[in-house]
Amino acid sequence: MQDEILRALVWTDYRLAVLFTAIIPLTLLIWAFVRKADAIVRLLIIYWRVASLLAITVYLLIAGWPVGFVSSFCAKVLIPVSLWFWVDVNEDIDDQPQRPLKLALTSWRWAVTVYCGLGAVLTIPFLRCAFINGLASTTFCQVWMDPPLLFKQYFHSGSTPEFLGFMGIVGLVLYVLYLSYFVLIRLGKQGRSAMEQ
Numbered sequence: 001m002q003d004e005i006l007r008a009l010v011w012t013d014y015r016l017a018v019l020f021t022a023i024i025p026l027t028l029l030i031w032a033f034v035r036k037a038d039a040i041v042r043l044l045i046i047y048w049r050v051a052s053l054l055a056i057t058v059y060l061l062i063a064g065w066p067v068g069f070v071s072s073f074c075a076k077v078l079i080p081v082s083l084w085f086w087v088d089v090n091e092d093i094d095d096q097p098q099r100p101l102k103l104a105l106t107s108w109r110w111a112v113t114v115y116c117g118l119g120a121v122l123t124i125p126f127l128r129c130a131f132i133n134g135l136a137s138t139t140f141c142q143v144w145m146d147p148p149l150l151f152k153q154y155f156h157s158g159s160t161p162e163f164l165g166f167m168g169i170v171g172l173v174l175y176v177l178y179l180s181y182f183v184l185i186r187l188g189k190q191g192r193s194a195m196e197q
Contacts, residue, residue: 007143013119014147020112021051021079028108031101039092040105042194043083050082051075056171061148062156063165069123069130069144071172076120080113086194 025047032040053075060068084090096102129141149161156164 003139003143006140007146010143011147016115017054017119020108020115021054024108025051025112028101028105031104035101037096037101039089039096040101043086043089043093043105046082046086046089046194047079050078052171053078053175056168056175058148058151059164059168059171061145062152063161063168064145065165065168066130066132067172068168069127069141072144073120073123073127076116076123079116083109083113085192087192089194 025044029041029044029048032044053071057068057071057075060071093102093105126141126144129138129144132138132141152159152161152164
């Protein structure tokens, strides 16, 4: 019975993730681009750069690589930070007149912040899965790999899990290198301004 409840919660989490971290922000990006709302477009581009860690996580979990649990947790922490960190973007968005796009963006920012915050807290017990050999042998950890495996079946049925995991690791290495560059070099130069200097 507990396994069924856990499985239902995991599938619900993945469905919410698709809605809050993919469908809604993609819709907002297109809407903002059409409306020529530069500050919103800038914020959403930053969001997509940070949220790409979720896609990397899916590929790592397809291969059953435990580091996917750590990257999932990190993504849920970094996404809200990326949405509220930028002083200049926040000021530009605040200065815009109250229109449906601004209301939709603000609602989504708060919703995804709450979703990721709760998700990060609830993911903490599963971080131990990052240190277990033979993930497939424990239902507690295996249940998190079921949705990525379904994703593989739909979109990468001809690829092996090992190849997709390799692509995930390459993506993770590039992500960590860029994040390190940003934190160690660019953040000191530009501070909390999203404008390139």
